[in-house]
Amino acid sequence: MRKRSFFGLTKPCFNYELATDVSDMSAQPVTIPTPETVTLYIKKELKQTSSSLKVGTPVKTGQRLVLSEDDDVSTISSVTGTICAIAPFLADYGQKWTAITIKTDPQDDIDEAFAEAAKAPSLETLSNFLSACPGEPDIGPLVDERNPVHTIIIYGGNSDLLIDTSLYILKTKVDTINAGIEVLRKATGIEEIVIAVPEESVQNYSGHLDAKIQPFSSQYPYAQPLMILQNLTGRLPDERGTGSMGIHFIRAEAVASIGQAFSEGILPVQKTITVIGKDGAKHLARARMGTSAGLLLSTFGIEVNDQDKIIFGGPMTGNAIYSETLPIGPDTDAIMVQDKSVIPYYSDYPCINCGDCVSICPANVPVNLLVRFLEAGQYTEGADLYDLYSCIECGLCSYVCVSRIPIFQHIKLAKYELGRMLSAEEMNEQ
């Protein structure tokens, strides 16, 4: 995967998985049996629950679950069963969510509400029913009247190394993606739809996908969504996000979910996911959203021992999780396990100004200077003086840092906090 030059004269080079590398595409992903319980998140703090969301309440597959009847934040039940726990959940960056655990029944009973709503594709239906489907279609920016979207970019790449999920979807679900593109066009009225695909397979998709093809290089990090945006428009978003540029990103799997849902009148509830073992061996699987990481790993005989690290996502940009019991969500494209012997440790060593992060950064961010401000929590200064928003979130700086400073995590946190501050200001002005 990694090619190092002789004498260290050039940058290290990584490549994404190629479509031709993705393990036998004709083989179906391994279907993980429906677990005894699933846990789903509603991305909202638990303060109250609606009458339809109580412990002991039966739920159907595809049923929309909300904390209060007039909520626009919801999740979709991936199983039929009975709610057995509702609890607060502390997500990344201290976000307060609600975890709903459902004890599953052996048979699926499909909720009818979506089939009725699906007769006429609309943004409201997409927002109410699809936001928690596989690929996590983010509908919010499409209904934001302050920043009208003029271009949708469908992301057909994997956002990290070693992951096969998106390429598998792109290669095997062309018709379903086209059905999703048609629904998006009808519901949004947006004609400009671009699909980013690996450059080595452009000829496979030209004329088959109903969208403008934008190739990306297989060399890391050229398939990162922000890098694609930079190449397409010559610009990157500020703290207001890509919506402020009139551009909306959506994963290929999300578009396939939309296509499948409206073609069949049934919401898809199974996530495609790449499972990566300690030896780098990869497996494609399909599991109900809310299935625990532990069940996926044990299905492929991957043992997790004391001090091994489980990561949701890939090796450069993934997030470590603290327990095998945590469930996969609609945006979990991969789970990997690192053996404790190969885990790079983080340290509290100071920056020694070696410059490695600066020379590897594809966005020319003065990372060595930026990180000093971010470590001190001076996010606004980091953004104003040292190009925080030029960062395309590839993680290469963290990878090369000799002091093992978690630079990428500092950058993500800074962007999150600045975005949160802006939202709070906008709320106050209303």
Ligand code: SF4
């Ligand atoms: S600052 Fe780090 S994460 Fe951001 S683009 Fe540069 S190397 Fe990548």
Ligand code: SF4
């Ligand atoms: S790689 Fe790490 S130690 Fe070297 S300049 Fe960058 S932050 Fe400092």
